[in-house]
Amino acid sequence: MxxxxxxxxxxxxxxxxxxxxxxxxxxxxxxxxxxxxxxxxxxxxxxxxPDKKAMHTAVLQKIAEAYFQQMEKEAVNVKSAAKALYNIIDLRRDFISKFCRLEIFQIFQDNSKFFLEEKKKAKQREFNIHTDIIKAGVALGEFKVKDPAQTAELLAQATMGLRFSIPDHIREDMDIDDEMMDLIIDKQKQLLEIFINGIKA
Structure with a gap:
């Protein structure tokens, strides 16, 4: 063939x-x-x-690539860095809502060498996107930041942390439902508002 x-x-x-x-x-x-x-x-x-897990992994890689490409578009030709950062959160919400049955949350619990490496690369890609947006905000006179990369990493890490701020009754092997996702997204937007106010020029 x-x-x-x-x-x-x-x-x-x-x-x-x-x-x-x-x-x-x-x-x-x-x-x-x-x-x-x-x-x-x-x-x-x-x-x-070789098996369904390999197929599942390939599917996740395919949709993750599409997701990151959408986010990277937000970092190009930025007119408002604050708006771009809010758009990132909305993209994340839409993505997880659309693909919630893919058991994405369960994948976060996989600590195999392969998935740890994939998660590391995904985090770095997200850090880079946030860095580009914050740099754009500085160039536009919107933000006052000494180290855009460090600031972007802090924001991305804080946002990621909120993804796992789930109630005790949600087991690690369960995916987040729409109601729980809405709560997390709302917290992320509250955090972003505080963060943006703190770095405004």
Whole structure:
């Protein structure tokens, strides 16, 4: 099979898996169901992915890339750095709401070497996006900051911390529901308001 055809088939599998995972949940979806959706054999899926976890991981990488690309657009041609930072939070809310059945929150609990490295890269990418926005805010005369990178990292870390400020009755293996996500997003916006007021020029 030519590389182009292989890539096309892999993309089709990921799209079918994403559709299933988003609608029914990743844990409740079987490889047989994805194969049926594609009118192919289960063996065809295993040609591209050794197991469902590998497929799930590939789906998460695909949507994460789209998510970061959306955020990076906010850091380009910034007209208001404060507005861009609020837009980042809204993008995060929309993303998690759309893909909540992908069991994203459970992935945060995976401490395997691979996922630790992926989480490290994702954090750095988010730090870079925040740095670019804060630098733009300084250039626009909107913010007064001595070290944009350090300030951006502090903001991103504080925001990330709020993602895990969940009640004790929510188990680590559960995903966050819409009500809980709304509460976290509201806290993130409150934090951002305080933070922006603190760095205004």
């Amino acid at each position: 030519h590389t182009e055809a292989k890539d096309e088939m892999r993309d089709k599998i990921l799209e079918a898996a994403l559709k299933r995972f988003t609608h029914y949940g990743a844990s409740k979806t079987t490889m047989n169901e994805i194969a049926d959706d594609l009118h192919c054999s289960k063996a065809s899926l295993y040609y591209y992915f």
